[in-house]
Amino acid sequence: MTIPRTATVLVVGAGPSGLAAVKEMKEAGIDAIAVDSRPDIGGVFSSSSNVTYEDLYLTTTNMFMAFSDFPPQDQTVKYWTKHEYFKYLECYVDYFGFASSIHLETTVASAKLVDNIWHVVFKTKDGTTEERSFDYMVVATGANHTPHLPSQTLQGFKGEILHSHQYHSPEQVKGKKVLVIGIGESSADVVKSA
DSSP states (O other): OOOOTTOEEEEEOOSHHHHHHHHHHHHTTOEEEEEESSSSSSGGGSTTOSSSOTTOBOSSOHHHHSBTTBOOSSOSOOOOBHHHHHHHHHHHHHHHTOGGGEEESEEEEEEEEETTEEEEEEEETTSOEEEEEESEEEEOOOSOOSOOOOTTTTTTOOSOOOOGGGOOOGGGGTTSOOOOOOOSHHHHHHHHHO
16 A cells, blocks of 8 residues: 555554654655553553563564664663663654654544544543544554453452553562463563562
8 A cells, every 4th residue: 555645644552563653654754643642652661551560571682673774772682671672762763753743641532434534533631632634544552452361260269360461560469479370471571570
């Protein structure tokens, strides 16, 4: 699909994918903005994210997490922490100069496609609403936004149940016996942290 340079594009989400989408469109001369409900960029990697835990390490090296047109300053292969990757994303936005195209603490209250035009109502933190129209909309809100808890597996358990997105620091489980279920990346991080 070729997007005409006169098009307007809304990107919902200012995590890594949303940032890359805005940057690429701006470079191509397309009028694009991003909105995100958080007070800062970075999606789940932002400092304000309530979905990740303090000791999160990325499971892909910095060389593969970095965008091809913005290599990491430190050329040593390593696994970034959540905070290091957030700083990288901030530097990415600063380097390419598109911070003014990102509207934080702004949600999409409604979006309707009428005659191939997106009519979008935004709502800001203070409750102000604004309606704008766009030719295209990119939804970059992340793949793991809603946690999955296998209900039958935990049936009959009387203790506290936390999903990894609810776990933020070892203080939450201090003095408790903890059983971590799962063999994925998040469970390994939680076992190490808790």
